[in-house]
Amino acid sequence: MFSITEYLTHEHRECDELYARVEELLKKGQWEDAKRAFEEFKAETLKHFQREEDVLFPEFEGRTGIVMGPTQVMRMEHAQARELIERMERALEEKKEKEFFAIGDTFMILIQQHNLKEEQILYPMCDQHLDPSEIIQKMENL
Amino acid sequence: MRGLSIHQAPPFQIIALYFSTACVFWFLSSLLELFLFFKRELNLPLLVHSHVVGFALITMFGALFQMLPVVAGAVISEPLKKAIPIYLALLLSSLLFLGGFLLKNENLLLFGATLLMLSIISAVSLMLYYLLPKKSFVPAVRGFKFSLLFLLIATISGYLFLTLKEPLFFKIHYSFILWGWIGGLIASVSFQVIELFYTTPPYPKFFAWHFHILVSFFLLFSLLGASFPYRLPLSILYIIYALTTVYLLLKSKRRVLEYTPKFWLLGMGLLLLASIFFVFGEFLAFLVSFVLFFSSIILGMMQRIVPFLVWFHLSGFGLKDAPLMFEVIPPRRQAITFYSFLILCLSIPFALISTDFLIVSIILHLFTASVLLFNVLGGIGIYLKYVRQGL
Numbered sequence: 053m054f055s056i057t058e059y060l061t062h063e064h065r066e067c068d069e070l071y072a073r074v075e076e077l078l079k080k081g082q083w084e085d086a087k088r089a090f091e092e093f094k095a096e097t098l099k100h101f102q103r104e105e106d107v108l109f110p111e112f113e114g115r116t117g118i119v120m121g122p123t124q125v126m127r128m129e130h131a132q133a134r135e136l137i138e139r140m141e142r143a144l145e146e147k148k149e150k151e152f153f154a155i156g157d158t159f160m161i162l163i164q165q166h167n168l169k170e171e172q173i174l175y176p177m178c179d180q181h182l183d184p185s186e187i188i189q190k191m192e193n194l
Numbered sequence: 195m196r197g198l199s200i201h202q203a204p205p206f207q208i209i210a211l212y213f214s215t216a217c218v219f220w221f222l223s224s225l226l227e228l229f230l231f232f233k234r235e236l237n238l239p240l241l242v243h244s245h246v247v248g249f250a251l252i253t254m255f256g257a258l259f260q261m262l263p264v265v266a267g268a269v270i271s272e273p274l275k276k277a278i279p280i281y282l283a284l285l286l287s288s289l290l291f292l293g294g295f296l297l298k299n300e301n302l303l304l305f306g307a308t309l310l311m312l313s314i315i316s317a318v319s320l321m322l323y324y325l326l327p328k329k330s331f332v333p334a335v336r337g338f339k340f341s342l343l344f345l346l347i348a349t350i351s352g353y354l355f356l357t358l359k360e361p362l363f364f365k366i367h368y369s370f371i372l373w374g375w376i377g378g379l380i381a382s383v384s385f386q387v388i389e390l391f392y393t394t395p396p397y398p399k400f401f402a403w404h405f406h407i408l409v410s411f412f413l414l415f416s417l418l419g420a421s422f423p424y425r426l427p428l429s430i431l432y433i434i435y436a437l438t439t440v441y442l443l444l445k446s447k448r449r450v451l452e453y454t455p456k457f458w459l460l461g462m463g464l465l466l467l468a469s470i471f472f473v474f475g476e477f478l479a480f481l482v483s484f485v486l487f488f489s490s491i492i493l494g495m496m497q498r499i500v501p502f503l504v505w506f507h508l509s510g511f512g513l514k515d516a517p518l519m520f521e522v523i524p525p526r527r528q529a530i531t532f533y534s535f536l537i538l539c540l541s542i543p544f545a546l547i548s549t550d551f552l553i554v555s556i557i558l559h560l561f562t563a564s565v566l567l568f569n570v571l572g573g574i575g576i577y578l579k580y581v582r583q584g585l
Contacts, residue, residue, distance in 0.1 A: 072393040072447035079449040132509055153451050154520035160448075161502045161519065164390040165264055172331050173267040 056108070056184045057175035059191075063100045064167045070096055075156065078149060087144055094137055101130045103191040104170075108178060111190075115181045122174045129166045133159065204259050204270070206507045208277045210574045212256025213496055215285060217567045219248025220489075224560040226296070231556055238481075240295035245485050247288050247310070250376055253492050255284065255317055257383075257499065258338070265386055266335040268324040276320055283313035307356050314349045318342050333402035337382025340406035344374025344413075362417070369413055373428060376488050377465075378409055383495070384439055384458070392446040392455060397438060405435065422473060429473035436462040436469070452525045453532045457494025460536060461487050479546070486539050493535060493566060497528050500573040508577065513585045522573045531569065534562040 054062075070093035077086035109123040136159040143152040178187070223244040230237055259277050262268040270276060287309035294303025322342055330336035348370035355363035385402045388394055396402075412428035439462050443455050468483035501522035508516035538558035545552040 068390070068393045069447065072449075075449040076447065128510070132506075150451075154518050157450065157452060158502065158505055158519045160391065161498070162506065164387075165502075167390065168264055168386070169267075172265060172335075176329075176331060 053185060054188060055175075056178045056182065056187055057171060059184075059188050060100070060104070060108075060175055061167075061171050063096075063103075064171070067093065067097045067100060067163075071156070071160065075153070078152065083144075083147060090141065090144055094141065097137065098134070099194070101134070103194055105130065106194060107190045108187060111182055111187060112174075112178050116177075122169070122177075126166070126170060126174065129162065133163055133166070136162065203506070203510075204263060204273045204277075206503050206577060208259045208273060208281075209256050209499065209503055210577070211278070211281055212252050212259070213500060213570055214567075214574060215281070216249050216253040216256065216492075217496075217563070217570045219244060219252065219288075221560075221563040221567050223248065224556060224563045227556045227559060231552055237295060238478075240292060242481060242485070243295060244292055245489070246371060246376070248292065250488055250492065251314075252281075252284060252288070253496065254376075254379055255280070257495070258321055260499065260503075261383070262321060262325060262338070265332070266325055266328050266330075266338060268321075268328050270320070270324050280313065280317045280320070283309065283316065287313045304356065307353055311349050311353045314345065318346050318349075332386060333397075333405065334382045334386040336403070337378060337385065337406050340410065341375050341378040341382060344370045344378055344409075348375055365417060369416060372484050373432070374409060374413055376484075377432060378406055380461075380488060380491050381405055381435055388439060388442055388458070391448075392443060392450070393448050394442040394446045397442065401434070401438065405431075422475070425473045425475070429469040432469045433466060436465040452498070452520075453528045454494040454498050456532055457490050457535075460532075460539065461490035461494070464490060464539065482542060482546075486542070490535065490539075493531055493562075496566070497523050497531065497569055500570050504573050504577045508580050508585070511581075511585050513580060516580075517576055522576055523569045527565065527569050531562055531565050534558055534565065538562060 070089065074086050074089045074093055077083075077089055105127060109127065113119050113123055136155055140152055140155045140159065143149075143155060223241065226244055227241065230241070259270065259273060262270060287306055290302060290306030291310045292306070294300070294306045322339070325335070325339055325342070328335060330339070348367050351363045351366035351370065354360065355367055385397050385405075389396045408431055409428070412431055416424050416428050418424055440459060443459055443462075446455065464483050464487035468480050468487055471477075471480035471483055498519075501519035504522045505516050505519055535558075538555055541551065541555045541558060545555040
């Protein structure tokens with residue numbers, strides 16, 4: 053039985069690994085493989101955001117009544133991350149390696165400080181107020 | 195939606211103020227070195243404190259204002275109203291304190307030390323007030339709590355040494371400030387950032403969770419005697435920490451273009467040297483290596499934190515195409531600070547052998563500090579330019 057913290061933290065680490073793979077392939081000059089790896093990374097990351105925005109955040113807000121708190125900040129950071137993902141994708145398509153790394157660098161710091169806040173603050177609060185098995189099931193059903 | 199992030203995150207002004215001041219202090223330290231070189235005078239207390247207080251302490255307080263809400267969930271309410279008075283108190287007291295060492299004026303030194311102690315106690319109390327009620331979900335948070343307590347002990351013991359001249363207080367002071375506060379805080383940060391930012395395996399759980407407890411025990415043990423075996427456990431602990439960090443960084447899955455991992459690797463090499471010199475009682479060599487160790491980590495981290503926060507805040511204000519980190523401090527400018535600092539480190543052994551060579555190290559310090567100042571102030575300038583233009 054996973055807690056929400058464990059389940060979603062595991063997803064964070066998976067996304068990190070997928071992103072690192074893209075960088076590795078790009079450094080080797082394997083552009084086509086890098087594009088495929090990027091697609092996988094993008095799909096997993098956006099899925100993770102969707103699980104939070106469609107299930108976790110509304111459930112948390114509904115239960116606690118905290119609407120303009122941490123969940124709003126997380127949504128805003130998701131929007132910032134989505135924009136950077138789009139820009140990384142464009143850089144990949146145009147084979148602009150330096151630009152990709154420049155955007156990716158900012159993306160990684162954004163996402164890591166975002167993950168920290170979720171893992172240290174939001175997820176433990178969710179575990180405290182929600183039923184983890186029910187929430188995880190709902191997120192998996194998406 | 196637009197201002198939310200800014201309300202939740204500490205204002206950029208705090209980091210900008212603390213970091214730019216710390217950079218100015220580091221630059222002034224190099225000028226002091228130059229001045230003392232031409233006077234043929236080794237004023238070690240002045241030089242050490244200009245690095246430890248002016249550069250490290252002010253940087254670390256600025257960084258903690260930023261990290262406490264993000265890492266520990268300890269949100270300091272109305273942070274500007276608290277951070278600015280503390281900043282002003284730290285700045286004034288540091289200048290008076292360093293002035294006391296420079297002018298060898300006992301009264302000025304004591305006055306500055308009193309003010310500095312009160313400033314530090316205020317800052318530590320404020321941070322612990324918000325931090326202590328928070329549960330430590332990760333080793334970093336526990337590490338922050340320990341490090342702040344070590345700083346408190348170091349500050350009070352330093353003051354007692356100054357007033358009572360009792361050598362034991364001197365030993366407590368430098369041990370707790372270097373190994374406890376600076377070493378402990380850097381270790382706390384690394385437990386959090388190395389794995390996440392560079393996609394490395396995590397630090398061994400037991401080691402990270404118990405590191406600061408072990409530091410406490412070994413610090414106290416080192417105070418019990420003056421001979422080699424008393425210093426050994428503390429030294430071994432930090433050697434294990436440094437080697438583990440190097441191992442993890444070498445296992446990083448990321449292929450980054452920026453230089454922060456290199457600063458960490460260099461810093462860990464210097465920490466290894468400091469630990470070895472410490473255990474063999476080579477005090478001057480230990481001090482120099484330790485100062486270079488924390489300078490390396492600060493140089494790396496500062497040049498990451500400033501560009502990220504510039505982008506983060508401007509982007510949070512809704513600025514489309516806010517300048518990315520690489521546009522705020524380009525890796526080539528970060529590289530200049532890395533290589534000049536590396537050459538500075540390599541020049542030190544020659545400077546210790548021949549004092550004439552010291553001028554080379556001092557000029558390298560002056561150069562590195564100038565580039566760092568340019569990079570950090572340039573980054574802050576980019577932020578201000580957009581804000582003044584109304585984004």
